[in-house]
Amino acid sequence: MIFISTRGGEKVTGAEAIVKGLSDNGGLFVPEKFPQVSKEEMQEMLYMNYPERAATVLHKYLDDYDKAELLKACESAYAKFEGPDPAPLVRIEDGIYILELFHGPTCAFKDMALTVLPYLLRKGCDICGIKEQILVLVATSGDTGKAALEGFKDANGIKIMVFYPDDGVSSMQKLQMCTQEGKNVNVVAVKGNFDDCQTAVKNIFNSAEDAEELKKYNTRLSSANSINFGRLAPQIAYYFSAYFDLVTAGQIEMGQEVDFSVPTGNFGNILAAYYAKRMGLPVRRLHCASNMNNILTDFLAKGCYDVHREFYKTTSPSMDILVSSNLERLLFEVCGRDEKLTAERMNKLKSEGVYEITEKERAAIAETFDGGFANEDEVVETIYDLFCDTGYTMDTHTGCAMKVANDWKRKNKKDETMMVVVSTANPYKFPQDVLYAVTGNDVRDSFKGVKRLHAATAMAVPKSLAGLKDKTVRFKTVVTKDKMFDEVIKFVK
Numbered sequence: 001m002i003f004i005s006t007r008g009g010e011k012v013t014g015a016e017a018i019v020k021g022l023s024d025n026g027g028l029f030v031p032e033k034f035p036q037v038s039k040e041e042m043q044e045m046l047y048m049n050y051p052e053r054a055a056t057v058l059h060k061y062l063d064d065y066d067k068a069e070l071l072k073a074c075e076s077a078y079a080k081f082e083g084p085d086p087a088p089l090v091r092i093e094d095g096i097y098i099l100e101l102f103h104g105p106t107c108a109f110k111d112m113a114l115t116v117l118p119y120l121l122r123k124g125c126d127i128c129g130i131k132e133q134i135l136v137l138v139a140t141s142g143d144t145g146k147a148a149l150e151g152f153k154d155a156n157g158i159k160i161m162v163f164y165p166d167d168g169v170s171s172m173q174k175l176q177m178c179t180q181e182g183k184n185v186n187v188v189a190v191k192g193n194f195d196d197c198q199t200a201v202k203n204i205f206n207s208a209e210d211a212e213e214l215k216k217y218n219t220r221l222s223s224a225n226s227i228n229f230g231r232l233a234p235q236i237a238y239y240f241s242a243y244f245d246l247v248t249a250g251q252i253e254m255g256q257e258v259d260f261s262v263p264t265g266n267f268g269n270i271l272a273a274y275y276a277k278r279m280g281l282p283v284r285r286l287h288c289a290s291n292m293n294n295i296l297t298d299f300l301a302k303g304c305y306d307v308h309r310e311f312y313k314t315t316s317p318s319m320d321i322l323v324s325s326n327l328e329r330l331l332f333e334v335c336g337r338d339e340k341l342t343a344e345r346m347n348k349l350k351s352e353g354v355y356e357i358t359e360k361e362r363a364a365i366a367e368t369f370d371g372g373f374a375n376e377d378e379v380v381e382t383i384y385d386l387f388c389d390t391g392y393t394m395d396t397h398t399g400c401a402m403k404v405a406n407d408w409k410r411k412n413k414k415d416e417t418m419m420v421v422v423s424t425a426n427p428y429k430f431p432q433d434v435l436y437a438v439t440g441n442d443v444r445d446s447f448k449g450v451k452r453l454h455a456a457t458a459m460a461v462p463k464s465l466a467g468l469k470d471k472t473v474r475f476k477t478v479v480t481k482d483k484m485f486d487e488v489i490k491f492v493k
């Protein structure tokens with residue numbers, strides 16, 4: 001499979017797309033065409049376990065990787081998940097299911113891809129003949145950093161370094177990162193906010209001087225962020241898997257269409273669902289759920305993407321995003337894969353903070369996508385309602401997606417299409433907010449939140465979060481942003 005850039009100019013293999021991450025002109029790598037999964041293949045996938053389904057989907061795109069090896073990588077990645085099924089479906093009521101993607105090592109859906117990415121990157125370097133040591137640099141506002149650390153821990157020939165804003169992550173997230181184990185990991189706090197942190201990391205990536213300096217230590221940079229195709233591909237698999245599980249459970253017939261409602265930030269998760277649809281999975285509509293930062297809701301309704309708006313810090317922080325980078329891949333598809341137009345729009349977004357699409361393009365997107373959002377009160381109400389009605393507890397991000405799914409069901413009473421709400425985080429990752437939604441009680445300490453939430457819901461506390469309290473804090477360094485590269489050099493020396 002050949003990959004091209006959304007902004008034109010480049011053609012690369014799967015391994016190259018993953019090793020490079022971003023194309024030279026700033027565009028994102030997309031498959032030259034969508035590989036198809038035939039009816040016969042779907043029938044076969046019905047009887048496969050999760051790693052087999054994942055490897056089948058991955059190999060459709062990454063045919064320069066060995067299929068048996070992909071399967072081995074998926075098996076060892078998903079063996080790190082708690083419980084027998086890495087992506088279980090939970091029945092809520094007739095017509096509504098929740099797809100739980102939070103059973104990985106860090107309790108958020110990013111584990112679905114970040115447990116596989118180290119293999120894809122390591123092997124990609126081997127395929128491309130890259131001999132240097134790889135340093136994965138990450139700027140994080142929370143979930144990605146921990147998932148990347150856990151994924152790359154003790155990976156062969158790869159080091160990973162995560163920068164986070166000293167005051168910009170939750171106490172639970174900070175503790176998760178600073179107690180990280182592994183010989184090849186480093187975590188550094190940066191004075192400032194997430195943007196300072198991310199800009200400084202981007203500057204290191206773009207600096208020829210820094211690259212020269214790193215070469216002295218036989219080191220080459222790589223990224224693990226969500227625009228890397230290696231993050232997207234493993235996410236496509238769970239849409240297939242959820243579909244087959246519904247068929248196996250007798251909830252739908254093979255071939256019958258289903259809807260997904262997806263809590264969306266960077267547009268990576270929901271884009272994977274769109275890719276699954278383009279590969280032939282019977283997906284009808286995709287409900288794009290936002291929190292109060294509802295720039296995507298407005299975009300889907302009006303066809304204008306405008307970042308000139310207030311930014312809210314919400315209880316679903318992983319969706320507090322104004323520029324959803326993966327949206328570029330969808331835009332590229334709906335404008336007829338026009339590379340020049342895509343580049344123009346993205347440049348306009350960068351320079352003016354706004355771009356528009358045509359009414360025809362907007363309508364083409366609306367054939368598949370709906371947008372909706374939940375404000376903070378609605379998140380609380382949705383979590384509380386579901387808990388009271390069914391005893392099921394969901395986290396704040398999932399609360400947004402459930403609210404949007406409920407809105408759709410209310411407006412389309414006769415619609416009997418199966419709705420799958422995608423759940424992206426374990427409720428214990430945001431214990432205080434979920435506790436408040438379920439009981440109305442406020443606690444300040446996260447561990448007290450975990451304890452009280454357990455008392456209220458009797459839901460099992462995941463081992464990785466329960467054990468956090470007794471772990472040793474290994475990383476305490478705090479630097480100003482102009483000293484970040486010095487830390488990088490100290491680490492690779």
Ligand SMILES: *Cc1c(COP(=O)(O)O)cnc(C)c1O
Pocket residue numbers: 108109110143226263264265266267268269270318319397424425
């Ligand atoms: C990252 C994340 C999201 C957003 O996913 P995107 O792929 O960026 O749209 C939603 N919920 C949680 C818990 C996350 O960690």
